[in-house]
Amino acid sequence: MSKRKQRDDDNDVFSRPPPVSSNGVHSNMDLSLLEALEKSQSAVEVLDQRTLKKLVLSFERRLKDNIEARLKYPNQPDRFADSELELHEDLQRLKILAGGPELYPDLVNLNAIPSILNLLAHDNTDIAIDVVQLLQDLTDPDNDEEEDSHEHARVLVDALVENNVLELLVQNLHRLSDTDAAADPDEAAAVYSTLATVENLIEVKPAVAELVCERTKLLKWLLGRIKLREFDSNKQYASEILAILLQSSTANQRRVGQMNGVDVVLQAVAMYKSKDPKSSDEEEMLENLFDCLCCLLMPLENKERFLKAEGVELMIIIMKQKKSAYGSAIRALDFAMTKYPPACERFVDVLGLKTAFAAFMGKIPMSKKNKKERYQEELEERIVSLIASLFGGILRGSRRERLLSKFVENECEKIDRLMELYMRYSDRVKTETERLDSIELDDLEMDEDEKYNRRLESGLYTLQLIAVILGHLWCTEHPQMRARIELLLKQQKLTKKDVRDILQEYHDNIGDLDGPEEKERAQAKIQRFISAL
Incomplete structure (x- = not known):
């Protein structure tokens, strides 16, 4: 599974126009003001408690001004557009704190977290996007260079979780989806940043993986995203986040199973039963989907769902088609059949033995990917495990005879x-x-x-x-x-x-x-x- 991609362009204050009010009116900021802002942003500032207090004080003042302007002139966007721009500038300036995780406890003590998070629900979507990108920067584990930096990050993440960051981020995801984020590059970037922030939070505090599924509708959003037929980077990232949420949590595996998730993942995988992904990113997404499927196949009740959804048949079709998902299909079957006799019986009934033993004999499709020695070794190990599961799951009768006859x-x-x-x-x-x-x-x-x-x-x-x-x-x-x-x-x-x-x-x-x-x-x-x- 890939590491998070760097999206410097998406997070650059100048990569998109200044914030637009909810009524769609741009503030009257001329080129000279933009240049002045750029110069002030690039000025080197000593990062200490004094700087932090100055930044937070300025941010709180801008926030107060914006709230007052919106209340005073609710139907006159041009009257609060300037305050929106100033708020945007201060949110950008707060990003400097990512370079000093040791100041995170002070940031929390200054009670700035609730004010920052409240802006996730701001009427101006651009302001909400600014906050998401700020959170992504602050929670990035790559900031943790010092030994005690992780502890500082934990303080920040605990404060964020206590102030409902998970609920607010997921609400924001749904809001962006409602406006068709795929059609807007800025909002698509915001979706990506939101998912990156969730991943950062889990990396700093693993318990977030279950908390976010208990408290929000993130799983529903992720399943909805991987159902889409068209591939894009956010569908890929959704598959990666879903895999992370399922990897070490039986509770999440069961939740997704109850949400018809096994069937959803199978449908997403089925799109590649007779075709290969068109790019390395799409190939990575397909691997993520199989990671999700294998995690889902850990609880017994999900093995039953897999069987009812004709997952065994689909995996055999994928193997027969000899496309790039060949090895992943064997891995999924191995998970499905381990300590689950009904899947073993179904496998024999739908004539899976011929396909499995072709792989066992080393007759596997060759491509650039599976010419790698380690890939072939993993395939051998999986097929041995699958055959061992067949012997453990089929103890008598005609199916057992068919299995044994293969060895004669x-x-x-x-x-x-x-x-x-x-x-x-x-x-x-x-x-x-x-x-x-x-x-x-x-x-x-x-x-x-x-x-x-x-x-x-x-x-x-x-x-x-x-x-x-x-x-x-x-x-x-x-x-x-x-x-x-x-x-x-x-x-x-x-x-x-x-x-x-x-x-x-x-x-x-x-x-x-x-x-x-x-x-x-x-x-x-x-x-x-x-x-x-």
Whole structure:
């Protein structure tokens, strides 16, 4: 997922005309005044508490003047246009504070935050846009160069959240959408800045990811945005923010599921079932959408929604079309089928085995993107996980027979492939284990859990899944399969004990995330494989 794009032009005070009143009347500011403003903006100002107080005092005065002018001359925009311009100038000057996060606690203590945030609902949209861009600058995590800068940023973000910044930002989003922001470059830039500010707030204070979904209709807005057929940078950013909100929050995953979000994301993905994105930005958006889909497929109830919305069928179609979303479709299927037998059964029923085993055998579409070695490795790992899920989800009947028959056809070529992958991942894990053992533990302070996690990252988890698949095959007591496995082990100077050792380590490290009963059941299954081997 990409980092936030730099939009200096959008945030430049001179990149758009001076503020226009809600009646559409420009203030009478001539060129010389613009030049004078530009000079004053560029003057170097020492950033300290004195400067801060001066800036805040000036801003509060301009705000008061503007409120009074609007109340006094509500139907005469030309009478309050000058005060609007002065307010705009002071909001621009406040941006200098982004260079001094250590002053944020003082800014909060001066009680300037409520005044700034109230302007998000200003009748003049340009003033609201100024505030959004100011908030984006102030909350930018890149301001945090000093060690304690993050703490200063937290003080600011806490004050913003306490003063309803989330509600006001999302209301502003809806207001901009109502005026068709896509048709106005300035308002499109404001939408982008609003999303960037939300992302900044989450980065400084991760709890905001759930707060913004509890308190506002941001999820509804994001889903509405990704539903649009036309691609633009704000649709891309909406997909990125949605993925961020879903990544580490089960509550948000469930919320989006209840809002028909699984179906919305599937519809957005379906636009690319038979075509590739036209640009790298559009490609990135598609990856974001699949990230959203995979996050949504964590809760059980969303797996059910995925099944009802014919998500399994869509992913198989995408794989068959062999477009750029090929690998992402495999990843989504892997998430959908993990610990969910109904998805495994549907996969077999709609003839997914042929497509999956083509990928397992390495027959994947080649493009500039997937020629990269890491891409192909990820694909291998996903397809191994998917096949392991199939074995775990389909335990008996004709579907099980169809799955097993794949490993007998063409003289057991799938078992040959399985052992080829077994050897490759076994070598990789062995190399990593030797490297970790050679490191002085005192220097690195690496405990056994951390070493185990490092080995998992280097391929141990995939090796364990391959061993689990071998366990399933061995337990069928099919003579041809058993003979092939034993022959291939012997050719590599290995024995069944080597497979048992991998399974034993897997057995010993099964966690109880799904509860003690599920852990016991999973361990009993692995123990059965160990005994059979």
